[in-house]
Amino acid sequence: MKKWNLFSNLLCVGAIALSGTFAGQAMADEPKKDPAATPATAPADSGMKKDKKEKKDKKDKQEAAKLKIGDAAPEFKLMDTDGKEVKLSDFKGKVVVIEWFNPECPAITQHHEKAKTFNDMLTAFKGKDVVMLAINSSAPGKQGNGKDKNAKAKKDFAMEYPILLDETGEVGKSFGATNTPHCFVIDKDGKLAYQGAIDNGKFGKNGDKNYVKQAAEQLLKGETVTEPETKAYGCSVKYKD
């Protein structure tokens, strides 16, 4: 009996090593091309010990391959507050601006209530090839979570772009979103062109230079994004514990 246990453990170790190597190769060859490589579609049947370990390996791999400027933005498929499904690949050929969102975070109300930073940006991009999306990765029971709450916020903030609900936090983690608002700008080829703060302000004080707008404008003109990375400020994303 004892011997058999040892043997089955060894088998598991073998399987882990193999899957680890395979995942590594897939990453190196075609980074992020296959949506199955992102945790958004990680195996749901995680009952077995082996699967758990595999998941951990995948997690480590994903951290090692933290999303960088120029990387393909990970594909996602999320529901908005109207129950409509939205995929990132729906917007191929357009510049996509993503704002990590939490209606109850004061740094969000700072840009959606006190100032209309995001709405003004949408107005400025009317008629241009720019799409804006908000993604909320607050987990159930955490601040800012809930379809109704976000539908109300969309109305209260007069947002004319969808709020997508990412309750598992998988999309947030695949992008490495840590703050609300944490902004990402994706170019027309689906590659990450900007990540960081909305502007050069801070918590409680809006800046006078909108990094996101600057990046999107430069992309529309076919220019290089001059400031592709800044430090996001605001609340932390309320991921599940």
Place this chain on the structure above:
Amino acid sequence: MNTPSRESGTLSTPGKQELHAQPRLVAESAALVAGQTATIGVTFKIEPHWHLYWRGQNTAGMAPSIAWGVPKGIAVGEIQWPAPERKLQPGADDIVSYIYEDQVTLLVPIAASADLAGSTVTLHASLEWLVCAEGCVLESATATLTLPVVPSGKAVRPTDDVPLFSATRNRLPQPWTPTSDVFRVKIEANRVKIDAKDAAAIAFHPDEAGVTIVSASKSGFSKSGSLEMEFEASASANELIGIVEITPALQPSKGQQSPAWYAVRLPVSGAAAAIDPSIPGNSSTVSVPSKFQ
């Protein structure tokens, strides 16, 4: 009974909403001495389960800010920040915070010019702070403190708030020099290695003004006597600045000792800049204004 006189700070708050962190200006001595530097404190009583932030490289969060309004003849120095607690957000181990819970007192050196002897001064502090539990609230208040200024040579009595000052000083990072035996810091290219003798754990709390520590949530702590981190320097941040926290190895004869904190500030580039062991905000001196105008 000789009751120490107490100059309690008064507080005005905008709106009726209850603050999650209650600030107060506190004095260590019941009077300022003309021509000398004293220490006052901005103390926050923090609601249970809520926290304030140290001026570290917090993923989210922001340290309190103070804007002073003081009469002529008074000079205010840099804030001395006590060492914070390092916390990772459950479920999101790339979100790191350097926080204060329950109560924190920021020490501020304050100097009175000789001309002020015999007068009374009122110090105003406009405070703004982010206080968070699971969610965050940006709060602000104005606190004031009125103190007499006595001529030099006159004894000043301690206030009831002295324990706040001593508790804070116990957590102030000590000066550190590169030749210190406690730990050594080696910087090579974009990596820094800290090696300590007899340490059970090392943590590095990076200051917001210093080079950015890459993935500080993971790399900024080690359960050994050795800590290695990668950093990114920029034109505006080219020094390693922060607090090294050393947890001493367990010694049965002494029992578990509390950690010790050291202020580190080192240039990371080849330029042989002078090494200043003080960290911004940890200089305890402020020059006395020469003249009361």
